[in-house]
Amino acid sequence: MNMEWCASLPKLELHAHLNGSIRDSTLLELTKAFIGKGVINFSEMEHIIRKYNRSLEEVFKLFDLIRILTTDHSTVTRITKEVIEDFASENVVYLELRTTPKRNDSVEMSKRSYVEAVLKGLRSVTSVDVAFIPHCEDSDRIFTPLPAINGHVRKRIFVRLLLSIDRRETTEAAMETVRLALEMRQFGVVGIDLSGNPSIGDWTTYLPALKFAREQGLCVTLHCGEVPNSKEIKNMLDFRPQRIGHACYLGDEHWRQLKSSKIPVEICLTSNVRTMTVQSIDVHHFVDLYKAKHPLVLCTDDSGVFSTCLSKEYKIAADSFGLGRREMFELSRNAVEYIFADSRVKEDLRKVFNSVAKSMEV
Numbered sequence: 001m002n003m004e005w006c007a008s009l010p011k012l013e014l015h016a017h018l019n020g021s022i023r024d025s026t027l028l029e030l031t032k033a034f035i036g037k038g039v040i041n042f043s044e045m046e047h048i049i050r051k052y053n054r055s056l057e058e059v060f061k062l063f064d065l066i067r068i069l070t071t072d073h074s075t076v077t078r079i080t081k082e083v084i085e086d087f088a089s090e091n092v093v094y095l096e097l098r099t100t101p102k103r104n105d106s107v108e109m110s111k112r113s114y115v116e117a118v119l120k121g122l123r124s125v126t127s128v129d130v131a132f133i134p135h136c137e138d139s140d141r142i143f144t145p146l147p148a149i150n151g152h153v154r155k156r157i158f159v160r161l162l163l164s165i166d167r168r169e170t171t172e173a174a175m176e177t178v179r180l181a182l183e184m185r186q187f188g189v190v191g192i193d194l195s196g197n198p199s200i201g202d203w204t205t206y207l208p209a210l211k212f213a214r215e216q217g218l219c220v221t222l223h224c225g226e227v228p229n230s231k232e233i234k235n236m237l238d239f240r241p242q243r244i245g246h247a248c249y250l251g252d253e254h255w256r257q258l259k260s261s262k263i264p265v266e267i268c269l270t271s272n273v274r275t276m277t278v279q280s281i282d283v284h285h286f287v288d289l290y291k292a293k294h295p296l297v298l299c300t301d302d303s304g305v306f307s308t309c310l311s312k313e314y315k316i317a318a319d320s321f322g323l324g325r326r327e328m329f330e331l332s333r334n335a336v337e338y339i340f341a342d343s344r345v346k347e348d349l350r351k352v353f354n355s356v357a358k359s360m361e362v
């Protein structure tokens with residue numbers, strides 16, 4: 001599959017972690033700024049940053065490093081801005097960006113001020129139009145190209161936020177995240193994600209917060225089956241979240257339950273291969289789910305950490321599973337139905353696909 005075609009295809013990204021999507025260049029720059037402060041050893045860190053295949057445990061070591069480097073408000077704002085620009089540049093027309101609100105007393109950061117720093121990042125993007133406040137989006141504008149500046153028509157990207165609960169957190173901290181998400185709905189927060197190192201933490205810890213989120217009308221997506229844990233996978237499917245991510249270690253009974261539930265799955269091919277949660281791309285469960293016409297969406301997970309981008313994920317899927325332009329176009333278009341934003345946004349996105357179908361030669 002032609003990479004340029006994949007890049008020009010309008011795409012929806014529904015599973016991207018903010019700090020996992022950090023640019024390599026920014027990560028190295030931030031690391032250098034920490035040299036001499038005695039906190040980290042640069043050559044050791046450079047080695048981890050540049051390493052290609054990392055186990056799931058090593059990936060979480062890298063996330064701990066990223067956490068040290070990105071603790072102040074201005075860095076959070078900067079990374080957000082860059083991540084939006086990067087996704088928009090490859091024709092992502094709708095991005096659901098997830099991030100874990102963090103409290104850090106040493107820089108007077110609260111979970112709330114962390115999210116405010118993210119919002120500042122969204123507002124500071126100038127190279128593309130970012131539509132993130134619900135109901136303020138003038139739906140006509142997406143089809144009426146804005147006045148061209150130097151011959152370029154400005155791009156537009158819808159952005160919505162998911163607040164993540166980290167599996168290291170307590171029930172109370174998870175509740176705080178949900179309450180914050182509810183207060184921030186007016187700024188485009190649409191749901192809650194459960195993520196973090198899948199080998200730690202107990203599902204029941206977060207259940208009260210997840211139930212509360214759902215009662216209050218927030219959508220929920222769960223990292224499910226990144227490690228073998230049959231009981232947890234079953235409990236997660238029983239909970240019936242609006243979507244799940246990964247779904248690598250599902251047993252036969254889980255597959256039956258998943259398929260009959262029709263819960264959409266966020267598929268992260270490169271992430272799964274690099275962290276070795278699937279043996280190789282040709283045995284990836286994408287094939288089984290795709291053949292069963294199960295709701296699916298291709299996502300990056302951590303484009304920075306795994307050196308990928310959404311266009312690459314589309315190309316990998318097309319090349320590995322023998323899908324043509326028509327199939328890839330439909331795969332991308334179908335994702336519209338699984339977004340957490342409201343029906344007006346869905347309607348706008350459907351129009352985007354209809355308007356480009358001809359020029360995409362499908």
Ligand SMILES: CNc1ncnc2c1ncn2[C@@H]1O[C@H](COP(=O)(O)O)[C@@H](O)[C@H]1O
Pocket residue numbers: 017018019020059063064098099100101164166195196197198223226271275301302
């Ligand atoms: C590889 N698969 C994965 N499985 C589980 N959680 C993951 C993840 N990739 C990323 N995260 C979660 O997202 C955080 C980074 O973004 P934010 O600081 O929230 O913006 C990581 O620290 C981890 O908690």
Ligand SMILES: [Zn+2]
Pocket residue numbers: 015017195223245301
């Ligand atoms: Zn993830």
